[in-house]
Amino acid sequence: MSSIYGEEASQCGASQYGDDHGLDAHEEKEKIFVAVRLRPLNEREISNNDVSDWECINNTTILYKNTLSERSLFPTACVYDRVFGYDCSTRQVYEEAAKGVALSVLGGINSSIFAYGQTSSGKTYTMSGITEYTLADIYDHITRNDDREFTLKFSAMEIYNEVVRDLLTPEDTPLRLLDDPERGTVVEKLTEVTLKDWNHLKELLSVCEAQRKIGETALNEVSSRSHQILRLTVESTTKKIVGFHNSSTLTAAVNFVDLAGSERTSQTLSANVRLKEGSHINRSLLTLGTVIRKLSKKGNGHVPFRDSKLTRILQNSLGGNARTAIICTMSPAHSHVEQSRNTLLFATCAKNVVTNAKVNVVMSEKALVKQLRKELARLEAELRNLSALAAAGGSAEALKEKEALIEKMSREIRELTEQRDLAQSSVHNLGSSGSWTELSSVSSPDKAQWLDDYAPSEVSECVYPFRPDGESIGLNSNKLGEQISEPPEDQYLCDDTSPRLFIEKYFGPDPCKGWENIAQRTVQNLEDNCKEVQCIEVDSNTENTSSDKSSSPRKGDQESGFINIDHNDEEPKQTSNEQSSSSDTDSSSDSNNLPRRSRSSEAIMINVPVLKESELAKENGDISSESEKELSIKKIDLEEKPELSIKKIDLKEKPSQLELSADSVKVLTKEPSNHCFTIEVKLKMSGEDSEKICAEEVKKSGEDSARIPAKGEVAKTVPEKQSGDNLVQDNEPTSKDLGNFTSDSLNSENESELSPSRQSTEFEKQRQEIIELWDACNVPLVHRTYFFLLFKGDPTDSVYMEVELRRLSYLKNAFSLGAKVVKDGQIFSQAASLSALNREKEMLSKLLLKKFSSKERDNLYEKWGIGLKTKRRRLQLCHKLWKDTKDMDHIKESAALISKLVGFEAQNEVPKEMFELNFSPGPKNLRSFSWKPRI
Numbered sequence: 001m002s003s004i005y006g007e008e009a010s011q012c013g014a015s016q017y018g019d020d021h022g023l024d025a026h027e028e029k030e031k032i033f034v035a036v037r038l039r040p041l042n043e044r045e046i047s048n049n050d051v052s053d054w055e056c057i058n059n060t061t062i063l064y065k066n067t068l069s070e071r072s073l074f075p076t077a078c079v080y081d082r083v084f085g086y087d088c089s090t091r092q093v094y095e096e097a098a099k100g101v102a103l104s105v106l107g108g109i110n111s112s113i114f115a116y117g118q119t120s121s122g123k124t125y126t127m128s129g130i131t132e133y134t135l136a137d138i139y140d141h142i143t144r145n146d147d148r149e150f151t152l153k154f155s156a157m158e159i160y161n162e163v164v165r166d167l168l169t170p171e172d173t174p175l176r177l178l179d180d181p182e183r184g185t186v187v188e189k190l191t192e193v194t195l196k197d198w199n200h201l202k203e204l205l206s207v208c209e210a211q212r213k214i215g216e217t218a219l220n221e222v223s224s225r226s227h228q229i230l231r232l233t234v235e236s237t238t239k240k241i242v243g244f245h246n247s248s249t250l251t252a253a254v255n256f257v258d259l260a261g262s263e264r265t266s267q268t269l270s271a272n273v274r275l276k277e278g279s280h281i282n283r284s285l286l287t288l289g290t291v292i293r294k295l296s297k298k299g300n301g302h303v304p305f306r307d308s309k310l311t312r313i314l315q316n317s318l319g320g321n322a323r324t325a326i327i328c329t330m331s332p333a334h335s336h337v338e339q340s341r342n343t344l345l346f347a348t349c350a351k352n353v354v355t356n357a358k359v360n361v362v363m364s365e366k367a368l369v370k371q372l373r374k375e376l377a378r379l380e381a382e383l384r385n386l387s388a389l390a391a392a393g394g395s396a397e398a399l400k401e402k403e404a405l406i407e408k409m410s411r412e413i414r415e416l417t418e419q420r421d422l423a424q425s426s427v428h429n430l431g432s433s434g435s436w437t438e439l440s441s442v443s444s445p446d447k448a449q450w451l452d453d454y455a456p457s458e459v460s461e462c463v464y465p466f467r468p469d470g471e472s473i474g475l476n477s478n479k480l481g482e483q484i485s486e487p488p489e490d491q492y493l494c495d496d497t498s499p500r501l502f503i504e505k506y507f508g509p510d511p512c513k514g515w516e517n518i519a520q521r522t523v524q525n526l527e528d529n530c531k532e533v534q535c536i537e538v539d540s541n542t543e544n545t546s547s548d549k550s551s552s553p554r555k556g557d558q559e560s561g562f563i564n565i566d567h568n569d570e571e572p573k574q575t576s577n578e579q580s581s582s583s584d585t586d587s588s589s590d591s592n593n594l595p596r597r598s599r600s601s602e603a604i605m606i607n608v609p610v611l612k613e614s615e616l617a618k619e620n621g622d623i624s625s626e627s628e629k630e631l632s633i634k635k636i637d638l639e640e641k642p643e644l645s646i647k648k649i650d651l652k653e654k655p656s657q658l659e660l661s662a663d664s665v666k667v668l669t670k671e672p673s674n675h676c677f678t679i680e681v682k683l684k685m686s687g688e689d690s691e692k693i694c695a696e697e698v699k700k701s702g703e704d705s706a707r708i709p710a711k712g713e714v715a716k717t718v719p720e721k722q723s724g725d726n727l728v729q730d731n732e733p734t735s736k737d738l739g740n741f742t743s744d745s746l747n748s749e750n751e752s753e754l755s756p757s758r759q760s761t762e763f764e765k766q767r768q769e770i771i772e773l774w775d776a777c778n779v780p781l782v783h784r785t786y787f788f789l790l791f792k793g794d795p796t797d798s799v800y801m802e803v804e805l806r807r808l809s810y811l812k813n814a815f816s817l818g819a820k821v822v823k824d825g826q827i828f829s830q831a832a833s834l835s836a837l838n839r840e841k842e843m844l845s846k847l848l849l850k851k852f853s854s855k856e857r858d859n860l861y862e863k864w865g866i867g868l869k870t871k872r873r874r875l876q877l878c879h880k881l882w883k884d885t886k887d888m889d890h891i892k893e894s895a896a897l898i899s900k901l902v903g904f905e906a907q908n909e910v911p912k913e914m915f916e917l918n919f920s921p922g923p924k925n926l927r928s929f930s931w932k933p934r935i
């Protein structure tokens with residue numbers, strides 16, 4: 001068990017609880033906490049010269065101290081979690097036996113406190129005190145924890161003569177019990193009042209007291225003739241998002257159960273009404289006793305919960321999902337010895353009953369939307385800040401701040417991921433026990449699964465603890481696999497154009513998941529932007545180089561993590577003044593040290609960021625100061641250096657020149673190449689120290705002209721003209737760009753309460769925004785189609801749309817910052833995504849050939865405005881798909897065409913196998929994921 005308050009709750013009193021049981025609040029299973037309270041002899045007993053048979057000899061042992069003959073029949077000493085003698089106050093009973101369990105409710109764990117005992121033994125006396133102390137502590141906790149929003153709801157019922165009554169209404173109408181698949185037995189129409197404050201609660205408690213059935217018996221003038229259950233439900237949500245657990249909604253209820261007292265007719269002298277009451281009381285207590293006895297034994301077979309309303313209602317507290325404490329009250333009088341022994345027998349059985357309490361984390365869709373909005377607002381603010389810093393002019397300080405900010409964001413994302421993993425395991429546990437108390441409203445299993453797979457890491461696992469049919473699910477693939485079985489492979493692997501094969505072949509196990517994985521990594525690893533892929537080795541003593549004035553060493557390079565390369569070891573190092581002036585001259589071109597990309601019509605020149613290996617080494621603490629020497633620009637003419645080879649670079653032509661500058665490597669080839677390539681340059685310095693510069697880029701130049709970004713648009717691809725000048729601002733997010741991901745719909749607070757027409761407008765707006773972001777982020781067309789067909793504006797769609805918007809915004813902003821990640825052999829950057837998209841189009845163009853006859857294709861060309869005599873018509877067509885983001889008819893037609901190509905025959909139905917693909921992404925499939933550029 002874990003919860004924000006779980007620990008606190010376990011510390012609140014009952015400190016011996018853990019000690020005695022060897023359990024703490026984080027264990028899943030724990031035994032019912034059992035305490036015994038002896039009241040003092042009352043006036044009647046004293047006047048009857050009754051004697052006290054029982055004595056508490058220490059904190060846990062109660063001793064029967066009567067005659068030897070009787071002692072032989074019964075155990076003389078009984079041990080419980082806690083025993084309280086007649087001189088103990090109710091406050092002490094609360095603190096040491098009830099508080100820890102009762103306050104679990106603050107941590108999202110259901111709990112129950114019972115008072116059990118014979119009539120007149122002090123149950124109501126004890127229970128009313130415990131109830132009041134608990135409620136006071138809960139209010140105190142709320143006052144001290146203003147970072148969470150609390151809602152308290154109160155209900156009260158009694159079971160009188162096997163009839164359930166609402167204690168908060170004057171009507172005597174019997175209430176029905178209903179069986180709810182998630183929540184167990186529910187009392188129909190029971191009043192639940194949302195509490196305004198402590199005084200409101202006290203008023204309600206007096207109403208209950210006044211309403212409860214009491215009667216006079218020989219043993220108790222004010223004998224409770226019913227079982228009373230007071231229930232306080234505590235729901236809390238964090239006001240500020242600081243992580244998964246703290247931002248979730250916790251909900252739990254604490255029950256205060258004051259049972260009617262068992263009685264012997266001979267002693268209570270009951271007749272008529274009292275007799276009837278007594279027999280009902282005894283019968284239901286008998287059932288309770290049987291339930292407890294059976295639960296206390298393993299392999300107990302049928303447990304008769306349903307034999308009485310009391311046990312039906314309290315089933316969750318009896319070996320179920322609530323933490324439970326039972327206070328057994330006893331009269332010490334010799335005249336009640338038999339009843340006292342029965343009470344102790346009950347207590348002994350109860351001690352062995354194990355409960356399985358869990359934290360109830362609830363993430364309703366509304367709460368999720370709210371959470372996402374807050375998260376977006378936070379990210380927006382941070383990125384605006386970042387943008388302002390960048391715009392401020394790229395001073396070393398500004399750069400430092402920017403990097404720190406990026407690092408901070410990356411760290412936060414990593415933390416969220418860890419929290420997600422943690423949550424995932426706890427959700428899995430919850431799923432298997434069915435202990436959740438509230439079900440998110442999920443309209444469709446497919447959507448639930450969709451969100452499960454694609455929701456942002458910090459929320460996805462807590463969003464759908466239940467399947468829509470009400471059964472809780474674990475979120476690991478095994479569990480899902482159990483419930484949603486995959487159809488036999490051959491059902492859809494019959495030919496190579498089946499959706500599954502197509503998708504696996506060209507997009508990995510799931511196109512949507514794949515791009516998301518990479519996007520996530522992109523953001524998570526902004527700082528980890530370099531990795532060795534392939535090498536050439538250049539001896540700096542022998543190579544031909546030419547220095548480049550514009551790329552002379554600059555101040556701030558050390559700080560910013562970029563390297564200066566110098567081919568001449570002997571060259572004196574610059575003074576700081578020189579560096580400073582050189583920095584000034586460079587400031588226009590290199591102000592931000594962001595990756596630059598350039599291209600001319602004659603040569604491809606791609607600037608990519610480099611990471612100084614010494615930086616990495618420094619982190620590992622194994623760098624010598626010598627290797628930190630500054631180096632100047634190096635240009636390597638590869639044609640003049642035939643001995644230098646670039647291994648395994650998939651270019652049609654070997655690059656003619658490498659230009660190594662402070663923050664980039666330009667690769668010059670004479671002809672545009674359609675191939676992706678990745679390079680790493682390794683320089684040997686004086687044959688001893690070595691500096692390694694890593695660089696990689698993925699490029700498919702042939703398609704670039706089609707992807708020139710509009711003015712002001714964040715650079716999605718290589719700009720048309722290479723000037724060698726600063727292109728940084730093209731890579732920077734502008735405030736406009738940043739503004740893109742907070743649409744009006746996201747800012748609207750009460751979306752779920754919008755009118756249907758407004759909802760539909762919001763849906764259209766969100767969808768439009770997503771379509772544009774898909775385009776900006778080069779999201780695979782199959783994913784777009786899949787998503788587009790799945791969400792059609794149901795009221796619950798907005799939450800999924802927000803999730804999609806959010807991740808696209810992340811991606812777009814990562815791209816706009818030039819973020820590039822190489823991890824586990826995968827490279828992801830804007831250029832890489834474009835490359836993958838182009839490959840997808842090529843594959844789709846092949847499917848055009850397979851799926852349509854030549855006549856049908858000609859019709860398509862005509863429809864899409866492609867000349868029948870032109871070359872590569874199929875590819876041309878694929879390049880037109882999803883291009884006109886503002887034209888919904890065009891989008892629909894694109895989706896329809898792709899849907900047909902990949903086998904989504906019915907436009908209104910996303911094929912089931914698309915979902916099933918998600919359940920078995922083995923490592924092999926992941927490796928084949930094709931957003932990874934082919935190197």
Ligand SMILES: Nc1ncnc2c1ncn2[C@@H]1O[C@H](COP(=O)(O)OP(=O)(O)OP(=O)(O)O)[C@@H](O)[C@H]1O
Pocket residue numbers: 038039040042086117118119120121122123124125126220222223224225259260261262329
């Ligand atoms: N620990 C105690 N110290 C002093 N007085 C007590 C204590 N426990 C109970 N009493 C007194 O004993 C009487 C009976 O107590 P109470 O009504 O709580 O018993 P009960 O178990 O709820 O009985 P019933 O089952 O008949 O309702 C009350 O007058 C109460 O004030």
